[in-house]
Amino acid sequence: MPHFKSVQGTRDILPKDAMAWRMIERAVSETCERYGYQRIETPLFEETGVFARGVGEGTDIVEKEMYTFKDRSETSLTLQPEGTAGTIRAYIEHGMHTLPQPVKFYYLRTPIFRYERPQKGRYREHHQFGCEALGESDPALDAEMIALLWDIYQRLGARDIVIQLNSIGDRTCRPAYIQALVDYYTPLQDDLCDDCKVRLLKNPLRLLDCKEPRDQPKIAAAPKIADRLCEPCAAHFTAVRELLDAMGLPYTINPLLVRGLDYYTRTVFELAPEQSGRRQSAIGGGGRYDGLVELLGGKPTPGIGFGSGMERAIDLLEQQGVAIPPTPTPQVYIAPLGATARAVASVLAQHLRATDLRVQLGFGERSVKAHMRTANASGARFVALIGADELANDTMTIRDMAASPDAAEDQKQVNVPRSEATIWLKSRLG
RNA sequence: GUGGUCGUAGCUCAAUGGCAGAGCACUAGAUUGUGGCUCUAGUGGUUGCGGGUUCGAGCCCCGUCGAUCACCCCA
Incomplete structure (x- = not known):
C-alpha cells in the first residue's frame, strides 16, 4: 500500500x-x-x-x-x-x-x-x-x-x-537614488560580502538589507532614500x-x-x-x-x-498566549439503545437541531456505559437516553453531565416526555 | 539553491549490533441501563523509503524522501 x-x-x-x-x-x-x-x-x-x-x-x-x-x-x-x-x-x-x-x-x-x-x-x-x-x-x-x-x-x-x-x-x-547607491557601493565592491556583490549588480536596493556584520558600517554611511x-x-x-x-x-x-x-x-x-x-x-x-x-x-x-x-x-x-475561543461542544448527546430507539433518536435529533440546538447523535449498538463515555468526551452538557423504558412511555432520560459527581442520582437526571424535549432543554441551556 | 540536526505505534518517547517496548489516546470489561477517578485486557509497527556491510541492522555505511533550524528571500 x-x-x-x-x-x-x-x-x-x-x-x-x-x-x-x-x-x-x-x-x-x-x-x-x-x-x-x-x-x-x-x-x-x-x-x-x-x-x-x-x-x-x-x-x-x-x-x-x-x-x-x-x-x-x-x-x-x-x-x-x-x-x-x-x-x-x-x-x-x-x-x-x-x-x-x-x-x-x-x-x-x-x-x-x-x-x-x-x-x-x-x-x-x-x-x-x-x-x-x-x-x-x-x-x-x-x-x-x-x-x-x-x-x-x-x-x-x-x-x-x-x-x-x-x-x-x-x-x-528612485532611479537617481539607486544610481547614487551604486556609485557609493562600487568603490567598496571588493570589500563586500558575496551576496552583496550580486545585489550590487542585480538589485541594489537590497544592499540595505544585508545582515552581514562587516557590511553594516557601509550601510550606515550609505545614502538614504528619504534624503533623495x-x-x-x-x-x-x-x-x-x-x-x-x-x-x-x-x-x-x-x-x-x-x-x-x-x-x-x-x-x-x-x-x-x-x-x-x-x-x-x-x-x-x-x-x-x-x-x-x-x-x-x-x-x-x-x-x-x-x-x-x-x-x-x-x-x-x-x-503570546492570546486566548482562542473554545471549540463549540454539543449541548445534547442522544444515546439510543437498540434499533427502534435509534430510529426515534435520529428523528429527535433533527427536531432539536431545527431549534438551533447543537446535537450529537450516538451511533451504533453500544452499551450505556460506552455512550456515556463518548458523551463525556464530547463535552456535551446533557445526555438524552432512549431505551426500552423510554420508548414504552414516550420519554427520554436526561442526565446533566455538569452536575457534581457528589450529587444524588436523582439530582443528576430526570425523566422527561419526548414531546417536551425542546422546551426542557432550551430552558436549561439559556 | 546551500549548510547543520533529526525520522521507532495516532501523539510523546524507550530499546550494548542479538525476541520492537512504555505512557497517553482509542476499543472493551470490572454482576441488571449510566461519564469523570481507579484497575484489567485488547486493537495498533514492513522502525520514512531503497540499497549495502554483517551469522544477525531500529542501531553501522550510501542514497532518497520528509521534518526542523539557519542562510537566501518572503507573509
Whole structure:
C-alpha cells in the first residue's frame, strides 16, 4: 500500500485549529468592513503574465519561486504567489475605474504558493489576508490602510508589535537614488560580502538589507532614500507621517526598509513583533504601487495594499498566549439503545437541531456505559437516553453531565416526555 | 539553491549490533441501563523509503524522501 503524505511545505489545518482561524477571519472581515473595504475573491491561478509582469521579472518570486505549469491547452498558468496582482487584474477586467474611487477590497484566507525551502513560518502554501485600494493617491488612504492593519492586530489582542515605515520614492526619484547607491557601493565592491556583490549588480536596493556584520558600517554611511525623494514624494511621505502621528499610531521610520516586489512606490510598511531579530517573523507588509495598474494593462491608476500571513499571525497569537475561543461542544448527546430507539433518536435529533440546538447523535449498538463515555468526551452538557423504558412511555432520560459527581442520582437526571424535549432543554441551556 | 540536526505505534518517547517496548489516546470489561477517578485486557509497527556491510541492522555505511533550524528571500 502506498502511503501518501502532504507535499513538502504544505500542511493540513485540522479541526483543533479551526477556532483560531475563525477568530482571525472574523477580526479581519469585521474590521475591514468598518473601514469600507469589500471582499473580493479571485481565482487561485492566473495567466503567468499577470504575476510575471506585475511582481516584476527580476524578483526572486518570479525568477525561482512560482508554481508555473501548462494546462492541457498549453496555456502557461501560475498559482498565485501573492495577493495583489490578481485583484488588479480583476479591477481592470471589470472596468471598476468607473466606480467611485477609491475602490477598496479585502481578501481573506487566500492561499499563496511559493516554491521555497520551508522553515518555521514559511510554507510553500500559506494563507494571507490583505487589502487593496485603487484609484486614489491621497496620503490619507495610506494612513487609513496602515491604521486598518494595526487595528486588526489590536483587535486580535496581539502585543508588542511595531509598524516600520519608509518611502522608496517613485519613477522620478528612485532611479537617481539607486544610481547614487551604486556609485557609493562600487568603490567598496571588493570589500563586500558575496551576496552583496550580486545585489550590487542585480538589485541594489537590497544592499540595505544585508545582515552581514562587516557590511553594516557601509550601510550606515550609505545614502538614504528619504534624503533623495523628489518634491512630490517627500510631501506625500510627510503627510502620511503627520496623519499617523495625529491618529496616535505608533510607528518607526526605517530608512533601510525596502520590499521585495518591484511594484512598490512611495509608502512601504511592515508589521512585525517588537523584538524579532529574525526577518521571517514579519506578519504583514505592503505599500503603494502607483504604476501597477498601468503595468497590467489598465489606465494609470494609483493604488496601495498590504498582505498579512495568517499562519504567522496564528504563531504569534499562540506565542503570546492570546486566548482562542473554545471549540463549540454539543449541548445534547442522544444515546439510543437498540434499533427502534435509534430510529426515534435520529428523528429527535433533527427536531432539536431545527431549534438551533447543537446535537450529537450516538451511533451504533453500544452499551450505556460506552455512550456515556463518548458523551463525556464530547463535552456535551446533557445526555438524552432512549431505551426500552423510554420508548414504552414516550420519554427520554436526561442526565446533566455538569452536575457534581457528589450529587444524588436523582439530582443528576430526570425523566422527561419526548414531546417536551425542546422546551426542557432550551430552558436549561439559556 | 546551500549548510547543520533529526525520522521507532495516532501523539510523546524507550530499546550494548542479538525476541520492537512504555505512557497517553482509542476499543472493551470490572454482576441488571449510566461519564469523570481507579484497575484489567485488547486493537495498533514492513522502525520514512531503497540499497549495502554483517551469522544477525531500529542501531553501522550510501542514497532518497520528509521534518526542523539557519542562510537566501518572503507573509
